[in-house]
């Protein structure tokens with residue numbers, strides 16, 4: 064079952080919703096006051112029938128117009144008080160609840176940033192988006208409305224029924240007859256509705272994913288003329304969601320039918336029975352009016368129970384979906400282990416025994432051999448979602464990139480180059496073995512420090528919706544400014560930035576100016592070098608550049624590389640020439656290490672890869 068599909072079986076909505084308490088706690092006083100105000104407002108509404116009784120049995124029976132006017136004035140005042148109190152309730156909850164929603168959303172976003180790459184590999188982005196938007200909106204609505212009104216309406220019904228029993232207990236019992244079947248219907252409804260609500264919310268997530276992918280991949284869709292088939296696929300999803308929503312509507316209609324019909328029948332029976340009693344002189348007309356007015360005043364609280372329960376179920380589902388993400392372990396969950404020098408991370412325990420235990424015994428707290436560069440010691444790696452029997456993506460990698468040295472990683476497509484580079488900044492965790500930077504085990508280096516030591520640039524450069532300058536300076540420390548930016552742009556041969564409409568202040572990214580692939584790549588490279596990192600990991604960073612630009616970037620990069628220790632994934636000889644030595648990766652193993660010339664002469668696979676004869680690329 065994919066991680067985004069959970070079962071609602073045996074879930075208690077109440078227990079699930081209790082998880083919201085840490086967020087509701089700071090606003091509990093306001094929420095309680097608001098609920099209290101709403102209870103008072105609702106009970107004020109129940110006084111109206113009593114005033115009616117007084118009017119019918121008093122001034123109306125006595126034909127006293129002054130008394131009737133006085134009664135009307137009381138009714139007006141009570142009505143106004145009810146309206147003002149309900150308005151006050153709304154005012155009391157609006158601000159704190161928007162704060163709860165904002166807080167939950169910010170926490171979710173913060174958590175998403177901290178989740179490991181493996182988590183994001185597994186989860187569809189639309190599922191995350193829908194949790195951060197639709198689900199949180201449902202939660203705010205639940206806290207604003209059903210949470211209060213389930214309580215308010217409950218109290219109102221109890222008080223109303225007590226008033227009716229006090230008016231005339233036999234009539235009161237008639238009204239109470241439908242209670243048992245209505246409660247049974249609610250219990251059945253709650254269970255069934257939970258499953259359908261979950262399905263609908265998951266389907267909204269699927270829909271969001273498709274919209275997002277279509278927008279991001281619009282060029283491919285248009286380029287291949289796939290807009291019709293995409294639209295068809297989207298329509299299918301929409302219809303599936305429509306079907307689920309209709310199922311929800313049918314369930315709501317059924318419970319609504321029961322909740323409305325049974326009490327109405329009871330009121331009808333009470334009306335007949337009460338009229339007979341009035342005719343026989345056993346009951347005053349005023350009491351019957353008061354009784355029926357109270358019963359009618361309770362219609363809304365009773366009828367609303369159906370959709371309040373439905374909204375509560377949707378909120379419970381939203382809570383469940385929200386915490387599925389929040390409960391996922393953050394990548395720094397192992398920090399204590401690392402900081403205490405315990406060494407190996409938790410994930411190794413998740414992998415099968417043969418892949419474990421191969422780590423050489425280098426304690427994380429071993430004295431740092433200064434300027435040792437990057438060392439891979441018996442590193443093996445398997446993607447967490449790889450099929451159980453499949454061979455590891457990387458196996459027994461032993462590699463030493465000396466301080467100040469640049470090592471090119473060459474290998475056929477799919478040989479594991481990108482995967483190997485991702486292990487250094489701990490975007491993925493090694494399954495077994497160790498990686499050390501200047502003698503320090505990377506698992507013993509706090510992540511923040513690790514990522515300030517290691518800068519990365521990937522083949523597919525990502526720019527954020529921000530200015531060119533902000534995108535580049537993202538790779539530098541807090542104090543970096545214009546001089547660092549200029550230097551980085553010069554190294555990456557990204558001077559084109561100055562010619563953009565607003566220079567380096569030009570907005571790029573999704574909503575900003577579109578840049579070419581080569582321009583993006585150069586900005587990503589500038590981001591990697593701007594912070595003068597001690598270790599540089601470049602995943603084929605020049606692939607989109609023309610030969611002249613590539614040569615210019617390489618000339619400038621050489622200067623940078625002389626001061627850093629670098630691991631560079633390379634496909635072209637020109638990129639390989641940037642490096643001092645080359646490691647050849649074959650099916651996840653390092654099969655040769657040497658200079659470009661040495662490997663060209665002595666290794667047939669390398670020679671084939673460099674000559675471009677390898678058809679797998």
Ligand SMILES: Nc1ncnc2c1ncn2[C@@H]1O[C@H](COP(=O)(O)OP(=O)(O)OP(=O)(O)O)[C@@H](O)[C@H]1O
Pocket residue numbers: 184446448449456474475476477478479480481482483
């Ligand atoms: N997130 C993932 N989950 C499971 N398997 C993956 C994942 N990412 C990559 N792989 C697999 O790992 C293997 C190595 O991929 P990797 O991207 O490291 O190769 P590469 O040498 O960089 O290839 P290329 O030169 O084409 O970029 C491939 O077989 C790929 O299918």
